[in-house]
Amino acid sequence: MICGTETKIDRLYPFHFETSDLLLDQAVFIPHLHEMCGMYEEHVAIIGSGPVGLNAANILSQLGYRHVTLFEARSEVGGMLTVATPSFGFPSEASKHLVELLLRPGIEVRLRAKVANEDAFEAIVARYDAILLAIGAQHSLSGGIRGENALKGIFSAHDVLCAQEPVSPKALQGNVTILGGSRTTFDAAFVALEAGARTVRIFFPGSLSDLPLQVWERVSSLRKGALYLHPFTMPISFLGTEDMYVCGVRCRQIRWASPPQERHLTFVPGCGCLYPADAVVVAIDEIPDMSFLPSTFITSGSYGPELQLVGAYMTFLPNVFAAGDVVSNMTSLHEALVQGREVAYRIHTYLRQQAERAGLRALHGTASDV
Structure with missing residues (x-):
């Protein structure tokens, strides 16, 4: 017995793509900034190694940050890119090549490194100059x-x-x-x-x-x-x-x-x-596991706890940023890579402003000593 409107979906579209074409389509979101390598000493932690976190790490590395660390709870990087589904339109071979393209030499990867509780998160905040929350949606409603x-x-x-x-x-x-x-x-x-x-x-x-x-x-x-x-x-x-x-x-x-x-x-x-x-x-629906975050980061939403933001990609702590599923459900690889790129440049702007302020304070201190 058919209840309501039933639509049968037959074969409508082919699902054949060349790996090179798929990678080329996404290359615009992965800029090349080789001339800036090795310029900055600030330490950046990225919690989550899906396409958002990977692209953010890639761009920060190219912008010149020597100490970029990815924390991944699972045994491999990639997030949804490692799952054989059509979410992002990538067959497994293309996904593997994309991960290799994003994971630049010099980016430190810590696998099976789940940030399990609030103490572990606060230890990261104390150690790193900037932190990006790029965790995926792991819990089903x-x-x-x-x-x-x-x-x-x-x-x-x-x-x-x-x-x-x-x-x-x-x-x-x-x-x-x-x-x-x-x-x-x-x-x-x-x-x-x-x-x-x-x-x-x-x-x-x-x-x-x-x-x-x-x-x-x-x-x-x-x-x-x-x-x-x-x-x-x-x-x-x-x-x-x-x-x-x-x-x-x-x-x-x-x-x-x-x-x-x-x-x-x-x-x-x-x-x-x-x-x-x-x-x-x-x-x-899927929601991210935010149990390791302090209660001050969390607000009550329609479907459960939500991350509290004070601006685009910004939490109430100026050095803690957020992007990806922890902010909004990703609908495409394009959207994930764009968010990774945008939050990387926002982190870069923040760190350079902090460095400039520190330089001015040091300069004023030297002048006052004279």
Whole structure:
């Protein structure tokens, strides 16, 4: 039974790119400043080695900073570039070459170096002249749907995409239901289709125009499986077998309600519709792990804690900057590289202003001694 509007996506676009062409497209965001190498002694720490952190480190190194250190919690650099999904439109070989291009000689990399708590973060702040928070989004938000926490076979997007021990492809070879309409949603759909899913149904609370079109096109180019989109439709409960495995999803249409106070989504009255589901992926949204930050950095947001900014890429501490998923969800590699470039130049401006002030203070001190 079809509930609401169902759109079947067949093969629409080819997914074949030359590695050299992909790298050339991004080269404009990776300037070459060789003449400035080795000029500055300030120490810069970058927490997170995804494309934002990598490009920031690359540009700071080229601007002349000799002491740039990347802190990466995982065993390899690259962040989402190391995950085989269509998020950024890069096949694995092109991603590998891009990481090699960004990771310039002289940049120190500390792998398996998770900043675990507030004390560890404050130690970095005390040691380094500038710090960039470029951490990715590692935690999946819950859908708050009946049966979500009780049934087996219900996974988070992180379980499917980024976990140290990701979900087995065998678990995604039946009828797969995915909740959400973000870039991560389509990454999970890509993984399920690659695993050989019989069907992949995506339920999301918006319209087709709200979807990240670029990622949608790439996922829909796959020949395996069948991808169905269900706009303005969300589950109200999950059904399970006697041994507590998910076996179905009960859905209802939703619509915008417009009371005088505020506009919000509400379920349309009715009995709903039932779809079979052998696996469910909750990919509503991803949020970064900010548990190591002092409470003064955090403010309360609509979906949980958010980083408190006082300006573009700026926290309330003048030497601590932030960019990437910790600020806003990245929708493309282009956006990630642009943010990495912009925050690198902002850090450079800050450090040079600090150096100029220190020079003036030293000069005035010398003059007063005379």
